[in-house]
Each structure stands twice: as C-alpha cells, then as structure tokens.
Amino acid sequence: MLGKKRMIGKKIDELEIGECYWAAHTIEDKELLLYLGLTDDANPLYIQHDYASQTPYKRPLVPSVMLFGMVSTMVSMHLPGPGSHITSHNMTFPKPVYHYSEVKFNLEVQSIDMPNHLVVLSVTGFDSNGDQVICGSLHVTPPYKPESMTASSLDNFY
Structure with missing residues (x-):
C-alpha cells in the first residue's frame, strides 16, 4: 500500500451550496x-417470499x-468523497423498496460551516415509478487537507 498515491475528495473550501451528485x-x-449474511439479519420480511406474500408488502x-x-458509499466515494465522515444523519423511508428495484439517489450540499468543518447534505431517493423512497439529511466532515510528509520529516535535521 505504501507508495500508492490516493485521491481524497473535495475539501470544504472546494464545495459549493447547491452542488449535487446523482447515482x-x-x-x-x-x-x-x-448484507444479510454480514449483519446476521434473519428478518423473514427481507428474504422469505412466502412470508412477505402474507404481509401488506406482498413481497x-x-x-x-x-x-x-x-x-x-456515495458520500465516501463521490460527494464530498474519500476522506469524508458522516457525523449524524436523519432519514425517513416513506415507501418500501423491493428486490430488483432501481433507486435513483441524489445528494445535494445544503450548507457549509467552515469554522466547524461541517457540511449538511440533503438526501433523496426515488424508485422507477418516481416515488420517493428515501429522504433525509446528513452532517458530514469533508476530507481534511493532509499535511505534507516531507514538511515534517526533516524537522530533526537542520
């Protein structure tokens, strides 16, 4: 891993209110x-067709x-990108999403708080019918500018 240069996402001074990312x-x-295996989630509503068919969801x-x-993942990889960290979130899921569904997600920068190194992103998601399936907001610390390794590596030498 050493020697491989990695890109970081947009730093706070590179972000703009209204900036969006769609996926x-x-x-x-x-x-x-x-997901179910990694989380050890055995909820029959998520995987058992026979059970789900007997609920109001039908599948x-x-x-x-x-x-x-x-x-x-969108925050970590795209907006703001690698080096970002979600510090809080508020999400609602107004309509269920079913297996094999396509979901279109949108992140949008709502506010930028430079002194606290924090941005607020809105999140929306729509299914293929155009119905909203996710809505919320995230507080995110964008990536910090890394210190130069060479700037401090020679501190003991004059």
Missing part, C-alpha cells in the same frame, strides 16, 4: 444476501439500513 443502483439478490423488502449504506 442509480439496482438492488440484486447477491447484494441482499451479502420481500430491501432493508432500510442497506439503502443508507448506499448513501454512505
């Missing part, structure tokens, strides 16, 4: 099974936390 994702069985759902995980 679409189709939820496949393999992702659901990986298995995608766990809400899995949708939040997709949002978290």
Whole structure:
C-alpha cells in the first residue's frame, strides 16, 4: 500500500451550496444476501417470499439500513468523497423498496460551516415509478487537507 498515491475528495473550501451528485443502483439478490449474511439479519420480511406474500408488502423488502449504506458509499466515494465522515444523519423511508428495484439517489450540499468543518447534505431517493423512497439529511466532515510528509520529516535535521 505504501507508495500508492490516493485521491481524497473535495475539501470544504472546494464545495459549493447547491452542488449535487446523482447515482442509480439496482438492488440484486447477491447484494441482499451479502448484507444479510454480514449483519446476521434473519428478518423473514427481507428474504422469505412466502412470508412477505402474507404481509401488506406482498413481497420481500430491501432493508432500510442497506439503502443508507448506499448513501454512505456515495458520500465516501463521490460527494464530498474519500476522506469524508458522516457525523449524524436523519432519514425517513416513506415507501418500501423491493428486490430488483432501481433507486435513483441524489445528494445535494445544503450548507457549509467552515469554522466547524461541517457540511449538511440533503438526501433523496426515488424508485422507477418516481416515488420517493428515501429522504433525509446528513452532517458530514469533508476530507481534511493532509499535511505534507516531507514538511515534517526533516524537522530533526537542520
């Protein structure tokens, strides 16, 4: 890993209010099974078709936390990007998402708090019918500018 230069995301002074990132994702069985296995979540509503068919949902759902995980990935990889950290979130899931659904997500910078090194992002997500399936906000610390390794590596030498 040493020697490989890694990119970091947008630093706080590079972000602008109104800046957006859009992404679409189709939820496949393999992702659901990986999530359920990693979290040891055995909720029959998420995987058992026979159980789900007897509920008002009529078919298995995608766990809400899995949708939040997709949002978290967008923050970590795109807006602000690598080096970011979500410090708080407020999410609602007004409509269920079903297996094999495509969800279109949007992140938008709502505010920038330079002194506290914090940005607020709004999150929305829509299914293929255009119905909102996720809505909320995130408080995120964007990546910090790394210190130069050479700036301090020679501190003991004059």
